[in-house]
Amino acid sequence: MKEMKELGTRIRHQRIAMELKQTELAEKAAVSKDALSALENGRSVKTETLVRVLRGLGYPNALAEMLPEPIISPIDLQKLEGKQRRRVR
Numbered sequence: 285m286k287e288m289k290e291l292g293t294r295i296r297h298q299r300i301a302m303e304l305k306q307t308e309l310a311e312k313a314a315v316s317k318d319a320l321s322a323l324e325n326g327r328s329v330k331t332e333t334l335v336r337v338l339r340g341l342g343y344p345n346a347l348a349e350m351l352p353e354p355i356i357s358p359i360d361l362q363k364l365e366g367k368q369r370r371r372v373r
Contacts, residue, residue, distance in 0.1 A: 289326035296324040298341050313340030 299309050306324075310317040313336040323329045323337060338346045356364075 285326070288328070292324045292326040295337060295341065299324075302341065309337065309340050313337045315340075 299306070302309075304312070306317050306320050310320045313320070315333050315336050319329055319333045320337060323333060335347060338344070
């Protein structure tokens with residue numbers, strides 16, 4: 285997947301810009317060096333690994349900031365009347 289490759293490249297460049305070795309960032313992020321290497325090479329990793337590495341790089345809210353908060357229209361809000369929508373059928 286080309287997006288994973290690009291993400292891995294960006295993470296590698298940021299790590300290098302921060303003058304961190306893979307082992308140092310892996311330790312800081314509490315992930316294995318192999319997991320970090322996989323991420324930097326665009327391979328599939330657990331979401332938890334990605335979040336930990338982003339936090340280790342100083343971007344704790346990076347994933348949350350990717351998507352805007354859901355906007356609920358006033359009409360839908362009135363229909364819900366305290367009920368939390370759980371799923372779409």
